[in-house]
Amino acid sequence: MSIFKKFQRLEESGKKLKKEFGAFFNVVLEEIISSTEAVINGKRVILAGTNNYLGLSMDDSCIEAACQALRNEGTGTTGSRMANGTFSGHVKLEKELSSFWNRSHTIVFTTGYGANLAVLSSLAGPGEIVLLDSDCHASIYDGCRMGGADIFRFRHNDVKDLEKRLKRLSERGTNILIAVEGLYSMLGDRAKLEEIAEIKQKYGAYLLIDEAHSLGVLGDNGRGLVEESGVNEQVDFITGTFSKSLGSVGGFCSSNHPEIETLRYASRPYVFTASPSPANIAAARKALDIIIHRPDLRKRLWDNTYSLHERLSALGLSLGPEITPIIPVRYQDPDEALSTWTRLLENGVYVNMVLPPATPDGSAFLRCSLSAAHTARQIEAIAEAFEKAAAAGNLH
Numbered sequence: 236m237s238i239f240k241k242f243q244r245l246e247e248s249g250k251k252l253k254k255e256f257g258a259f260f261n262v263v264l265e266e267i268i269s270s271t272e273a274v275i276n277g278k279r280v281i282l283a284g285t286n287n288y289l290g291l292s293m294d295d296s297c298i299e300a301a302c303q304a305l306r307n308e309g310t311g312t313t314g315s316r317m318a319n320g321t322f323s324g325h326v327k328l329e330k331e332l333s334s335f336w337n338r339s340h341t342i343v344f345t346t347g348y349g350a351n352l353a354v355l356s357s358l359a360g361p362g363e364i365v366l367l368d369s370d371c372h373a374s375i376y377d378g379c380r381m382g383g384a385d386i387f388r389f390r391h392n393d394v395k396d397l398e399k400r401l402k403r404l405s406e407r408g409t410n411i412l413i414a415v416e417g418l419y420s421m422l423g424d425r426a427k428l429e430e431i432a433e434i435k436q437k438y439g440a441y442l443l444i445d446e447a448h449s450l451g452v453l454g455d456n457g458r459g460l461v462e463e464s465g466v467n468e469q470v471d472f473i474t475g476t477f478s479k480s481l482g483s484v485g486g487f488c489s490s491n492h493p494e495i496e497t498l499r500y501a502s503r504p505y506v507f508t509a510s511p512s513p514a515n516i517a518a519a520r521k522a523l524d525i526i527i528h529r530p531d532l533r534k535r536l537w538d539n540t541y542s543l544h545e546r547l548s549a550l551g552l553s554l555g556p557e558i559t560p561i562i563p564v565r566y567q568d569p570d571e572a573l574s575t576w577t578r579l580l581e582n583g584v585y586v587n588m589v590l591p592p593a594t595p596d597g598s599a600f601l602r603c604s605l606s607a608a609h610t611a612r613q614i615e616a617i618a619e620a621f622e623k624a625a626a627a628g629n630l631h
């Protein structure tokens with residue numbers, strides 16, 4: 236008998252993956268040159284798959300705020316929010332996020348993953364229902380599982396399918412929570428929030444939106460899809476992360492339901508983990524302030540998005556359903572995605588590779604995510620690398 240016997244199957248598939256996709260699993264950013272450039276395998280490459288939408292991980296004022304917090308408050312909090320881990324920065328950031336989202340309450344968590352885990356596991360328990368979009372992030376699924384609610388998936392962005400299920404499930408006479416994302420992390424499309432909010436009202440359900448990829452990216456003021464779609468009021472819970480446009484680490488939930496404060500002593504992912512470090516909080520606070528006061532960054536991000544999208548579609552590549560800063564390039568089979576990914580890296584461009592079963596529709600794709608910090612020359616270089624990779628592929 237061995238406790239590791241069950242690992243055998245995983246090891247087998249791990250070995251196969253490493254053999255075929257070893258280069259992909261072994262990517263190390265050996266030196267960070269800027270938020271859009273790093274050294275990988277000893278070679279300088281353009282980063283085109285980082286979720287660093289506004290380039291703020293390397294912003295001077297964010298770095299300075301983090302350094303000051305490090306000096307004044309130390310390297311870590313050494314405790315959970317519930318015990319000795321709530322510093323004044325956590326409380327200030329909660330107030331700032333409440334005002335940003337126009338909500339009465341915000342809780343800051345250690346990661347975005349932890350925020351979804353905490354919120355969903357507490358909101359929906361046994362006998363209650365969560366209806367989630369089939370493309371929702373793993374943290375939303377895991378939160379639902381942890382809470383023990385009945386989980387039902389509706390087809391990705393299919394409002395008719397959502398309503399059909401909602402109608403049937405509402406006959407059970409129990410609480411129903413609908414979970415969607417502002418921008419879906421893989422295909423980069425938006426939730427159909429206006430229609431979803433209408434249906435939610437009609438059936439008396441609750442609505443949670445994860446704005447992880449849309450904070451700072453969508454809306455005139457960067458307040459995500461809730462702002463862009465104009466249905467802010469109908470959304471019960473907004474969750475998100477500091478690890479994308481804010482360039483830091485941490486997560487949050489904002490809501491007008493005062494009951495969410497209960498999570499502070501009832502939610503295990505809040506109570507039983509150390510709070511985000513002072514440097515992470517200081518960087519996130521500064522970045523949020525930049526999102527509010529620097530709309531030019533959002534404009535640059537969208538200019539870059541349109542120009543890369545135009546270049547890639549002119550190459551005849553199969554792209555995602557919408558034009559957003561997440562641009563997936565789809566391939567018929569995983570081998571084609573891998574060979575293109577390898578050629579891109581050889582040509583000095585790093586993108587994410589997403590393979591089944593992690594892909595929403597079973598296809599393989601290369602996922603580009605753009606940044607306000609990409610220069611016009613870098614955008615051109617990314618497009619040229621795809622062009623070269625495609626040309627090399629046609630020779631084989």
Ligand code: PMP
Binds near residue numbers: 349476484485
């Ligand atoms: N929600 C979504 C939609 C995400 O894409 C991610 C991160 N990939 C998370 C939550 C988790 O965020 P974090 O990295 O802060 O744990």
